[in-house]
Amino acid sequence: xxxxxxxxxxxxxxxxxxxxxxxxxxxxxxxxxxxxxxxxxxxxxxxxxxxxxxxxxxxxxxxxxxxxxxxxxxxxxxxxxxxxxxxxxxxxxxxxxxxxxxxxxxxxxxxxxxxxxxxxxxxxxxxxxxxxxxxxxxxxxxxxxxxxxxxxxxxxxxxxxxxxxxxxxxxxxxxxxxxxxxxxxxxxxxxxxxxxxxxxxxxxxxxxxxxxxxxxxxxxxxxxxxxxxxxxxxxxxxxxxxxxxxxxxxxxxxxxxxxxxxxxxxxxxxxxxxxxxxxxxxxxxxxxxxxxxxxxx
Numbered sequence: 177x178x179x180x181x182x183x184x185x186x187x188x189x190x191x192x193x194x195x196x197x198x199x200x201x202x203x204x205x206x207x208x209x210x211x212x213x214x215x216x217x218x219x220x221x222x223x224x225x226x227x228x229x230x231x232x233x234x235x236x237x238x239x240x241x242x243x244x245x246x247x248x249x250x251x252x253x254x255x256x257x258x259x260x261x262x263x264x265x266x267x268x269x270x271x272x273x274x275x276x277x278x279x280x281x282x283x284x285x286x287x288x289x290x291x292x293x294x295x296x297x298x299x300x301x302x303x304x305x306x307x308x309x310x311x312x313x314x315x316x317x318x319x320x321x322x323x324x325x326x327x328x329x330x331x332x333x334x335x336x337x338x339x340x341x342x343x344x345x346x347x348x349x350x351x352x353x354x355x356x357x358x359x360x361x362x363x364x365x366x367x368x369x370x371x372x373x374x375x376x377x378x379x380x381x382x383x384x385x386x387x388x389x390x391x392x393x394x395x396x397x398x399x400x401x402x403x404x405x406x407x408x409x410x411x412x413x414x415x416x417x418x419x420x421x422x423x424x425x426x427x428x429x430x431x432x433x434x435x436x437x438x439x440x441x442x443x444x445x446x447x448x449x450x451x452x453x454x455x456x457x458x459x460x461x462x463x464x465x466x467x468x469x470x471x472x473x
Contacts, residue, residue: 184426187442188433191220191406193416200225200294201303203415209310213442214402216468217312219305222250222412226260229292229303236270236288236317241309242373244365245281248302248340250412252460255361255381256342259299263323264292267333270324280338282367282375287336288317300412308373308468335370345380350391356453359383360460374470378463381410385420385457389450396430396448401471405441406464419459424452 193205204221212218228234249258255278262275266289275281283289294301327334340363343349347357360381367375390397409418416438423434424441426449433441434455443449454461 182431183429184431184433187426187447188424188435189440189442190435191416191438191440193438196221198231199229200227201229203413204303206312207440208312212404212440213444214404214468215308215310216402216404217307217309218404218466219312220303220406220408222300222302222415223294223297224300224412226294226297229262229294230290234291236265236290236319237314238286238288238317239283239307239309239314241285241307242375243283243308244304244306244367244375244377245283246279246304246306246365246377246379247275247281248278248304248379250300250302250410252360252381252383252410256340258301260297260301261295262292263295265290265323266336267324270319270321271327271331271333272323272325273327273331273333273337275337278340278363280340280365280377282336282338282371282373284371284373291323302412302462304464306375306377306466306468308375338365338367338370340365340379350393354388354391354393356386356388356393357384358387358454368470374472376467376471378465380463380465381460382454382457382463383460385454387457388453389463393453394451396425396428396450398446398448399443399467399471401445401467401469403443404466404468405443406438406462406466407435407441408438408462408464410460410462419461420457421455422453422461423455425450
């Protein structure tokens with residue numbers, strides 16, 4: 177018999193990874209409003225080879241929406257090391273920034289950016305492109321420049337470059353009600369004070385299970401804004417395999433969901449969720465918790 181559809185099944189969605197032939201971008205996914213249900217578009221995947229990023233003709237462009245890019249290392253023993261060198265141009269002068277650590281790039285609407293190039297790669301890197309729009313679009317910038325000057329310490333566009341500062345997510349981080357240790361590291365991306373638009377993202381590696389998440393791990397909670405929780409596998413050659421089992425409860429009913437594939441948990445404002453966490457773990461996984469419209473209380 178077919179499995180009965182439950183109330184919150186539509187909010188727990190296996191991420192449909194596919195193979196790409198887009199330069200070094202070899203596996204990933206593009207999720208727009210039709211899939212997510214929110215005015216957000218998320219492109220996620222892995223670069224397995226160095227070279228130009230994105231699609232030809234690799235020229236500068238602008239968007240009429242805000243955007244956050246994340247370049248993340250795939251070494252779960254040192255998540256902050258990109259193990260690559262990424263060159264990206266930003267601003268009217270196309271200032272060239274060099275990225276060598278796990279870094280977010282916040283791009284306010286109307287800000288010219290790209291081209292971007294992976295100059296050197298020692299291991300694959302994960303890439304996130306989060307656009308605050310129901311569908312991705314871009315407008316080319318007409319210029320004779322291939323790129324601009326190398327950005328210095330006092331660069332006008334330096335504020336857009338946000339290297340992630342990771343802390344060890346050890347036992348007692350949440351306090352006395354949750355003493356679990358997931359064995360990984362945690363960083364936050366918060367854009368509002370630096371670039372004006374409101375975006376928050378938690379980025380955590382998890383290396384041990386079982387592991388409960390949250391200061392009150394047995395109690396449901398809500399957020400005032402949209403949340404996209406991505407539980408992601410870290411095998412760069414098979415992004416669909418979560419590498420373990422994750423569990424989360426949804427709604428006041430605490431409807432329980434378990435999954436073993438890379439999955440997005442979609443929570444509209446004020447929908448209760450939790451308890452949740454890693455049930456078992458065979459290899460490290462990533463918790464990318466995206467609040468595309470901020471998380472003000």
